Amino acid sequence: MSTLLNLQNLSLSFPHKLIFKDASFTLNQGDKIGVLGLNGHGKSSLFKILMDQISVDTTVPPFIYDKSRELSLFLVPQELIDPQEDTLEEYFYRYYPQFDTLYQELKGIGHKLSNGEGDFDKLLSRQEKIYADLANAEADRLQAQYISYLKTFGLLDMNVLVKSLSGGEQRKVALSLGLSCPQRVVLWDEPTNHLDVETIKRFEEELEGSKKTFLIISHDRTLLNNVVDRIVHIQFGKIQSFQGTYADYLIHLQNQDQARAKALDRLENDNRRETAWIRRGVQARRTKSKKRISDYDTLQSSIRDLKNQAHKSVSLNLQSSQRKSKVLVEAENMGVGYKGVLIDGMNFRLHRGDKIALMGGNGVGKSTLLKTILGQIQPYQGKIKILDQLDTGYFSQKRESLNPDQTPWDLIGEGIDFVISNTGEKRHVASYLESFLFRSEEMKRPIHTFSGGEKNRLQLAQFMKHARDLWIFDEPTNDLDLETIGVLEEELKNYQGALIVVGHDRAFIENVTDKCWLVHDKKLEIFEGGWPQAEMYLEAMELEADLKKLTPPAKNSGPVAKGLLSNKERARLEKIGPEMNAAEKAVADLQEKIAAIDYADPDSAKKIQQLNTDLEKSQQLFDRLFEEWAELEEKR
16 A cells, blocks of 8 residues: 655644644545544645645644655535636536646637638647647546536536536536546545435445545535545544544544543434444345346335335324324425426425425425425415414525624623523523534634634524524535534434424434425425435335336246257356355345444454455455346346
């Protein structure tokens, strides 16, 4: 394993804030690193240092940035470079200045040629030279890969202006740039903000299959568990490294000093449940559903069972839900939309105490439904009844600006020393701010000295100090660090009112909600069993879509033709079944061993790493056997 870069004696400070103090960091070829730390404590600063975009403090001994000759870096930022009037196809050049200069000259030559300006022969000769230079530099190949990823993420019109795209669509552009870049190391800064679950899963699959080295800043714990094998935690001015997944790292922290364990105590129980859920295998459930069902008729029946199981839970639970406390919002045959209907035929009741995850792809009508519930727009059709004087709080992605000259104490206290929290509890301003991870020395600092992430946390504290009948959170975890998400989870679990959460953080959704409203095919599917039940239904829908691509076996009562199989292939087909069963059993056994790991064992991280390696090999063997079996079956 070769070393790509090494930082030593790293110190960085700003007025009122210390970021790094004598920190060190090493990056090796093949590392897949999750970068953790509170907002404002140096995650994005580390990326800028690696990219030589900011200067560090002058120290004795001096700062050392030792780079391998093989090192090349590509930064995928949270916010795209200003696209100006660029189309999707042209925007590629913004991230490759060496190509952009030639491309801009090429555009100028094209303009002159079309208008009959300048020396035709010289312009044509220069044009041919530029095309050749771009081809030799592989600009065409890189741009083709970028466009291929855009289409994979559903962006098909290459002539659309980038500035006209939604936030989620612009994130898909960023993903395409990062996945298609030629550099050996990719720095991902919150890549999944504003994205739907389906897109995040596709992104996960790309990262899992990537051979590139990468560092990723993300608050999505499921993503971190699935794609990283090393954790870097920026804390108290140092860069601490841990070999293992995010879940392994949290458990490792429990064995460290008590101060750090106390800071993460709010996450402990949720993380254990989350870890068990992940290792039980949402992905494994999908794999088994796809690979254990051997013929068309059985597959069709199994998919029906999966879908019916989800809806059966709905019908059994709906009746009991009517006995809950007062109805806040009731919809009857309601449709929402503007120039046309986005979601049709909705019938639901929202009660006090309901905690609902509102899920669905980008642009399916979730925001329109929320505006209708808030009374901001009227239904497109049907009826909605909203409780008189319903007190609603809406925490949106577009967060209000704060007075930069105020302090957190002034903002939250509003002239008094106590606040009444959302649970009705009277709390001192200092205690309340501490629960949102603000230290005592920070409470009297001007707000303009805080980072963007810290301001988000402060706005969250301001929003949640008020008790409401109904809270609506639109992508609440965007730009929040993992520790703050833990605080938010704890607050929402204790909240007694109704709650609707729109988000893509699967672990967060499962921890704070107990129902799921899924917008799909212009309908609102209601799952009383929550997100796990809805995900099972989505998996069935995915399998059903795959099924439609298959050709049903011909119904033939006559003798079965031997097909095109040779004697050797027929013999192989008879043997491959037991081999597949043995491989699948090996996968299941290894998953059980991983779930049974004793994390008090100091060698647990090493054991998990070995078991995960064995599991990957066993899964690959099963996949190869299944593909071989499928080819033989199709040939038969």
